[in-house]
Amino acid sequence: MKETWKKLRKKKLAMFGLVMVSLIVLVAIFADFFAPYDPSEQFFDGLTLQGAPVGPSEKYLLGTDLLGRDLLSRIIYGARTSLIIGIIANGVAILIGTTVGLIAGFARGKTGTVLMRFTDLMMAFPALLLAITLAAIFAPSLLIVALVIALVNWVQIARVIYTQTIAISEREFVEAAISLGATPVRILRKHILPQLVPTILVWATLGIATTVLLEATLSYLGIGVRPPTPSWGNIIFENQNYFQSAPWLVFFPGMAILLLALSFNLLGDGLRDVLDPTQRGKR
Amino acid sequence: MNYFLKRIWQAIATLFGVTVITYILLYLLPADPARQIAGRSATAETVENIREQLGLNLPLWQQYLNYLTDLLQGNLGRSYIQKAEVSELIMSRLGPTLQLMAAGIFLEILIGLSIGIFAAYKAGKAIDNTVMVSSFVLVSTPQFIMGILLLYVFAVRLGWFPIGGYGTIMHLILPALTLGVLGAGWYSRMIRSSMLDVLKQDYIRTAKAKGTPERKVIFIHAFKNAVLPIIAMIGIDIGIFMSGVVVVESVFGWPGIGQLAWQAIQRVDIPIIMGVTLVAAIFIILGNLIADLVSPLIDPRIKIQK
C-alpha cells in the first residue's frame, strides 16, 4: 500500500488529478458553504429586461441562466449530483462486472461460457444508445439514471476481471488452497479477490470518468437528470438555445465536466501505471 | 478458412442474441409495452389496437418469432407518434449518417496518424509531452461540449463554417471533426507507441546505414507496420461512432439517424429508439466482423487472437 503511494507521488499528472478530484469532492460535499446563493432561487435582476440571462458580473460570478438563477451556485450543486451519480453508477457497475467476471473466470465450463457470451452480446450495443433505451423505458429518477449507466458500463469490467481471474486461478497457491480443502467461496474470497484489488482500484477511478461523461451526455439529451435538480449536463440542456448569445452557460458547466473527467482519468491512468503496467494503453 | 467461417458464424449468433435482447427490452421489460409504443398522448383505443396487432396476448416464444420474422423482412415496427414505419424513417436518414461517419473516420485517421507520427519523431521532447496530455484532455471531453465548442469558435465567432445544417462539405467538416477528434487522440497515442517500437527495430538501423534520408526511413518503413492496428480498430470505432452520432447530429442539426433518435427521445417514441439501437448494434457487429476478417489478411500473425 505504502509503496504504491510512494510511486504514485512521483507521477505529476496523477497527483494533479488527485488534487483536482479532492477539491471537487470537497466543494460538492460542502456545497452549502461554497455556493453564494440557493441554486433554485430565481433572481429578479438575474434576467435582462428582455428576459435573457445576465453575463458574469460582480454579483453573479458566472452569470445567470435562463430562469435567472445563479450559474455558479447551480454548478456547485451540480457537482454533487454528477459526483453522486458517477460514484454510485460506477460502484454498481464494478459490483456487477466483478461478480460476473469472477464467477465466469473461476467456474469456467458452461457457466463461464454462457456468462461471457452474454457479456459479449451486451458489448455489441453502443453504450449511449443502450443507455438511452433503458432510460426511456424506465421512469426517470436519480437512482434510475445511475442504474442505467451502471447497466451499460459493467461489461468492460467483467471482461477484464474474467481474464485476470482465469490467470489467478491457475497459480499454484490456489491449487494449494484446494488441496487444503477450501470451499470455492473461500478461495474466491481469500485468494482470488485480493489479487484483483489493484485492477478494481484502477477501474474505480477510471470508471468514474466514464460514468460522469455518460451522465452529462444523457442529461444534455434531456433523458438523464431532470431539471430543476442541477446537473452539469442538464444545465447545458436547459440553456442550449442561448449558446450563441450567452455561451458561458454552456462552457462553464462544460469545463467543469471536462475537469472532473480529466482528473479521474489522470489519476486512474497513473494508478494503472503503478499497479499494473501490463494494462497500459488499453481503452 | 476455418477461422473465417467460425468468425462469421459467431457474428450471426451475436446478431440473433442482439435481437433477443432488443425483444426483451421492447416487450418484456416495460410494464405495459403497448402503451409505451403507443406514446404518451395515445388514446386507450389506440393502445388496445396496438396490443392486438402486436399479438401481446400470444405466448412469449411466438411473439419473439413474429418479431424475428418481421425483422428479417426489414420491418422494424411502427412509430405511432410520427405515424410512419420505423424502417422507412431510418432508411431515409441513413445516408447522411453514413456520410458523416465516413468523414469522421477519415479525419480521425488523418489527424491521429499525423500527430502520432509527429509525436514519435519528436519523442521525449516537450512537444511530445504536450501531445500526450492533450490526448488525455480530448478523451475527457464530452462530445457534445466538443461540438458546441467547435461550432461556437469556428462558426459563430469566426464564421468560417455554417452554424449547423446539411448540404455542403462546409457543413460536414465541423461535425465530422467532432466525431473524429476523440478517436484521433487515442489513435495518436497508439500510433506513437507502435512507431516507437518499430523504429527501434534493426532493419530501420540498416536502412539508415544504407544512407536513405532519415525522414524517408521513418515514413516508409515504420508507417507500414503501424497502420495495421488502425484497421483492427475501425470496426470498434464504428461502434463508438454510433453512439456519437446521436449527440453530434443533434448539436449540428444533421439530418441523420442520430437526430432521429434524439427527436424520438424528446417524445419518448420507443419504437424509433429501439429501431435505431438495433440498427446501430448490427453495424457494430458487422464492423467488428470485417475488422476481424481483414486483419489476418494483412498480418498473418494476428490470426489466432480471439
Added chain:
Amino acid sequence: MSKLLKVENISKEFQTKNKGVTVKAVSDISLEVKAGTTLGIVGESGCGKSTLGRLILKLLKASAGTISFDGVELEKLSEKELRSQRMKMQMVFQDPFSSLNPRQKIADIIREPLDIHKVGNMASRKKLVEETILRVGLSLEALERYPHEFSGGQRQRICIARAIILKPKLIIADEPVSALDVSIQSQILNLLSELKRELNLTYIFISHNLSVIRHISDQVAVMYLGEIVEMADSEVLFKNPQHPYTKALLSAVPQIDGSAGAKQILQGDLPNPFHIPSGCSFHPRCPVAIEICSSLKPALMPNSAGESKVSCHLINPPKAGGK
C-alpha cells in the same frame, strides 16, 4: 502395517484443442502404499509423475480408475465429504514461490487449514500455529511477515508447516527440493525425515533426482511416459535394477564411491506424448529390445525372484507369465 493408499488402474487423458486428439498423461497405474513408509516416484520430466500425485489427491479428475485412502473410496465421496477427507492428505508443492499467496501473512497461511476445517478456537489455533512454525525451524517473528521476505528454503518450510498442521496421514511431496540450492536440499530432506518419524507420516515423494529418492524412500516406482516400468524396495532397486530404463537412469548417476557401471546412453529423445510408441513404450530407445517389444505391451508383474515388479518382456517373457 496396513495399506494406507490403494490406487487401482488410474488413467488420465487430457483433451487438446484439436478435436479428438488426447494426451494420455497417466496410463493404467496401480500401486499400494503402506502406512508409515515412503514411496518414491522417479522419472524424467514429462513422465506423468506430477500428474499422478495430483490424481491421488484428487486435484485432477481421473479419466479412469479408483483411489482408496484409509479404507475410503474417494470416488464415492461428495464434494463436502472429499473436502473433509483432505484433512488427512496433504501436498507440498515444487515451487515454494508460487504455492504461497503473496498477500497473506505467514500466520494466516499456516493457520488456514485450521480455519477451513474449523479446528478449535482462535486461541488454540494461534497456539498450534506457533508450535508448528517452531517445529519446522523458523522463528515466531516470521509469522507476521509476508512470503516475499523469505528465501526458497524458508518458504518451503512454511509450506511444510502448512501441510503438517492438521497432522495428516499422507503427504505427497512433488519435487519439494528441486527448486532449492543443494545445501538447503539436505536440510529440508532431514526435516521431512524427522517429521515422518514424529508424526508417523506416510510419504509419496516425487522427484527426478535419483540420489534424493534413494536417500529418502522405502519403496521406489520408476515411471516412463505415464506408466510404471519398475517398482521395488529401494535397496533392491538400486542394487539390482531390472528394467532397461531403470538401468540406464542409474548408470547416469555419478557414484561417490567411484564404482561406475557402464554408462548407458539412451538413444533418441523422449517421444512426443501425443504419439506414444506401440507395444512397450520404451522400445524405440531400448538397447535390448526384441521383436515382440514393438507389438505387445508388457504388464507390470513380479520378476522371477519376486522382489521387483517389472514391465518388460525380457524379464517376464509373455509365454510364461501370460497377460
